[in-house]
Amino acid sequence: MGWFRKSNVKNKLKTNDNRSSENLSQTISKTIIKNKQVLRNIFQNCSDIVFHEITIHSQTKLLLIYVDGMVDTDIIISNILKPLMYDGLPQGLGTIDSVAQMCEEEHLSVLNTKKLSGFGDITNHILKGNLAILADKETTALLVDVKKFETRSIEEPANEPSLRGSRESFTENIRTNTTMLRRIIATPKLKIESVKTGKLTHTDIAISYIEGTVSRTVLNTVRERLNRIQTDGILESGNIEQFIEETHFSPFPQLLNSERPDVVAAGLLEGRVVILTNGSPTALIAPMTFWAGLQAPDDYSQRFIFITLVRWIRYVFTIISVLLPSLYIALTNFHPELIPPVLMLNIAILRENAPFPTVIEVLMMEIVFEGLQEAGIRLPKQIGPLVSIVGALVIGEAAVNAGIISAPVVIIVSTAGIASFIIPRYSFGFPMRMLRFPLLLLSGIFGIFGIAIGIIMIIIHLIHLNPFGASYLYPVSPFNKRDFKDVIIRWPRKLVKKGGNNA
Amino acid sequence: MKRVANLCFALLLLTVTTGCWNLKEPNQLSFVKGAGLGLTEDGKLEVSYLVVLPAALGGGQISGGENMETFRVMSATGKNVSDAMVNVQSKLSRKVFSGHRDIFLVGQRLAEHGMGETIDPFLRIPKSVMRSMIYVVKNGQPKDIFSIVPFFDQFITTSLSDEQKAMGLKPYLARKFVEDVLSEGKQPLVPVVGLNPSEHYSYAGSAIFNKDEDVKLVGFLNKKETSYARWITGGLTRITLTSHVPKGDGSISVTLDSLDQNIRVKKIHEQMQIAVHLTGKGTIIENTTKLDPTKQKDLQLIQEKLNQKNQKLILELIKNVQEEYKMDIFGFGEQVHQQYPHQWKTLKQNWPELFSQLDVSVKVDLQFTNLGQTNTSIYP
Numbered sequence: 001m002g003w004f005r006k007s008n009v010k011n012k013l014k015t016n017d018n019r020s021s022e023n024l025s026q027t028i029s030k031t032i033i034k035n036k037q038v039l040r041n042i043f044q045n046c047s048d049i050v051f052h053e054i055t056i057h058s059q060t061k062l063l064l065i066y067v068d069g070m071v072d073t074d075i076i077i078s079n080i081l082k083p084l085m086y087d088g089l090p091q092g093l094g095t096i097d098s099v100a101q102m103c104e105e106e107h108l109s110v111l112n113t114k115k116l117s118g119f120g121d122i123t124n125h126i127l128k129g130n131l132a133i134l135a136d137k138e139t140t141a142l143l144v145d146v147k148k149f150e151t152r153s154i155e156e157p158a159n160e161p162s163l164r165g166s167r168e169s170f171t172e173n174i175r176t177n178t179t180m181l182r183r184i185i186a187t188p189k190l191k192i193e194s195v196k197t198g199k200l201t202h203t204d205i206a207i208s209y210i211e212g213t214v215s216r217t218v219l220n221t222v223r224e225r226l227n228r229i230q231t232d233g234i235l236e237s238g239n240i241e242q243f244i245e246e247t248h249f250s251p252f253p254q255l256l257n258s259e260r261p262d263v264v265a266a267g268l269l270e271g272r273v274v275i276l277t278n279g280s281p282t283a284l285i286a287p288m289t290f291w292a293g294l295q296a297p298d299d300y301s302q303r304f305i306f307i308t309l310v311r312w313i314r315y316v317f318t319i320i321s322v323l324l325p326s327l328y329i330a331l332t333n334f335h336p337e338l339i340p341p342v343l344m345l346n347i348a349i350l351r352e353n354a355p356f357p358t359v360i361e362v363l364m365m366e367i368v369f370e371g372l373q374e375a376g377i378r379l380p381k382q383i384g385p386l387v388s389i390v391g392a393l394v395i396g397e398a399a400v401n402a403g404i405i406s407a408p409v410v411i412i413v414s415t416a417g418i419a420s421f422i423i424p425r426y427s428f429g430f431p432m433r434m435l436r437f438p439l440l441l442l443s444g445i446f447g448i449f450g451i452a453i454g455i456i457m458i459i460i461h462l463i464h465l466n467p468f469g470a471s472y473l474y475p476v477s478p479f480n481k482r483d484f485k486d487v488i489i490r491w492p493r494k495l496v497k498k499g500g501n502n503a
Numbered sequence: 504m505k506r507v508a509n510l511c512f513a514l515l516l517l518t519v520t521t522g523c524w525n526l527k528e529p530n531q532l533s534f535v536k537g538a539g540l541g542l543t544e545d546g547k548l549e550v551s552y553l554v555v556l557p558a559a560l561g562g563g564q565i566s567g568g569e570n571m572e573t574f575r576v577m578s579a580t581g582k583n584v585s586d587a588m589v590n591v592q593s594k595l596s597r598k599v600f601s602g603h604r605d606i607f608l609v610g611q612r613l614a615e616h617g618m619g620e621t622i623d624p625f626l627r628i629p630k631s632v633m634r635s636m637i638y639v640v641k642n643g644q645p646k647d648i649f650s651i652v653p654f655f656d657q658f659i660t661t662s663l664s665d666e667q668k669a670m671g672l673k674p675y676l677a678r679k680f681v682e683d684v685l686s687e688g689k690q691p692l693v694p695v696v697g698l699n700p701s702e703h704y705s706y707a708g709s710a711i712f713n714k715d716e717d718v719k720l721v722g723f724l725n726k727k728e729t730s731y732a733r734w735i736t737g738g739l740t741r742i743t744l745t746s747h748v749p750k751g752d753g754s755i756s757v758t759l760d761s762l763d764q765n766i767r768v769k770k771i772h773e774q775m776q777i778a779v780h781l782t783g784k785g786t787i788i789e790n791t792t793k794l795d796p797t798k799q800k801d802l803q804l805i806q807e808k809l810n811q812k813n814q815k816l817i818l819e820l821i822k823n824v825q826e827e828y829k830m831d832i833f834g835f836g837e838q839v840h841q842q843y844p845h846q847w848k849t850l851k852q853n854w855p856e857l858f859s860q861l862d863v864s865v866k867v868d869l870q871f872t873n874l875g876q877t878n879t880s881i882y883p
Binding site for chain 1: 515525526527528529530532534536555557558560600602603605630632
């Protein structure tokens, strides 16, 4: 991914840099030959750019420029070339003397056309899939939108499955994505602002929000931070996330990401700002709250009793995933009187021949577990199951039988590991997994007091987190009675009073 | 960032260099399931521990544990409690850990000598748990009880802590004992275990202590008496009573399981009168009489008979305690304290004397439910 870093760019050939940037600031001149030469210079060594010159009725010269593979050649042929070459000038549109004039008045049977005269703009448009038509003796070029290229079709969301709800997920194409949003929220209040970022990639970014419900401060912060981005390339929405997040030194994600249009639409309806990035099937939702990280896509479509239970299970398991290993150390090593006598005795029995201190055991197992998890993600699908078999056998069974690790530690570490998977947002599971390690060390040194210190520090950090001007722990701190109810009980929708959400 | 890092480093150094690390792995501890205090024949204080041997308990990983003993009784004498405890510790390579102590035993000799002075430091060590059950060992030393190999459990202490519940008594914990000793109008009544010839223990009623005289053992109550006494103090959950019914020419047994008690103090001519009202609901479990409990008349007869019988027995017990031991194990003083707080201030000075002269009346009300289950005898 480091290819756009400055250090690498320096080593690139710099031969044409000055000349092409000089060219980009020029405007079109009257002679088509000259224009062609300038564009040829700009697109030097770009074999995918097609320059097609035609002469119509042996008098007007036209130059068509496009990126091969990014345009719909059918439309070019049937709507542009055919009428011009065979049918002559259109008769039904009043008096048109020349092809140049036709171009001037944008008389082509395609929807989206534009007239530009700067080479920079023209180049950008060509690269985004427009067809540029330059006519002789004309100082403007006609840009025709005939974009068509291969994209992935809409598929089921792979990372955020849900039992109930839409099966669509975003694709890499930003237009498809905005279309999906527009299809769900059919109101002119849904705004989709367009921004371009990346000095080289010119990535299309859309800021989407619902006028009236969106928080102005959040929207302005997002706009401002997006405009401040200074980089060569944006390849993924994650790159943007890093540029606009509140603080980098926090384990907690400050923007929610989702590949589901329904989740994004729900975010929009709640008054959040959505950032869509071309080339990335993941949308960013700002601001994020702690509790949003613990909500699943279908929380609001299932019946409330069940979801309330599930939510509480999530809360409990979140705590388990963060605290269980460190609590185990603190209780067995510092406060054994707090464990029920029979259980403590059983732990003591299993600890009898253990070669390592409990802290080291847990640390080792945690590291191995994280390793397994990482290995499972990167492996090809066919080898994936192998990891779990090897992991379960080697670590679960053999390590205990060989007396390297004591059995309770395996139980503790795997329970905590499984508990972190219950968190519906995968990215929100990271902080839980990460915070385990400092808490482990703290509990190994100070016992339960260490854990208390750790928890206090985490809570202080969470209260301090203020992404995009909205509190991270929102309904809890600052306290809001109405929204707080939603954290404890997912109240039936009919019984929830209507009103804007001020998240 | 650098300052934070420096601070963290300094904190880490602090923790390491001060040596204030109280981390103890479970295999650095010797778990004490039971502790005992006793006096040897030559009058030395003896502390004994039932120490668990985890390696012998096995548990999947460790093999060859079957033939090893699962516990060891360690005891040592000393000048005082701490000295004796240090002496036991010197025999153990792992630190004594009393956090999971189930049972606390006191030898009879020490109890008779007066144990206030010795038990106080023992129970008050912060690391000692007040949850342990306390027993007096009749005719023996704590280590004799600890050495018994139980048949249900791994340790005799587990059996002992289940014993009281099995007897229908509410658990008498060290905490309760301390509470009784510190109270003003109540004397401790501590459960007793005895050693029987078959090398096993048996529950043997309870011991009466005099808290005003260095918590000295003054006498014993048998099992039946203990149940009655506990009924009055509210420490009973279940009791089985058997009574001969002359009219039906047979005996009737009942099990009572919702027991209640009510002690009222009346002041008549500056004299305190205690009215004890005991109620119980239960089931007839055995009936060898000709009476049919399903008939209202017969049932009334049975109830009256049992009420009278038990009333008499309980009154006898109270009289006996009043005259022989003069120890207010029933907590009548507490009741007087609660109902006549002003008078109590003067009364409490010589309460033991007053207690022995108290006028006590007892009323027992029993009710039987589930009458259909046990009927008349099929042999008429």
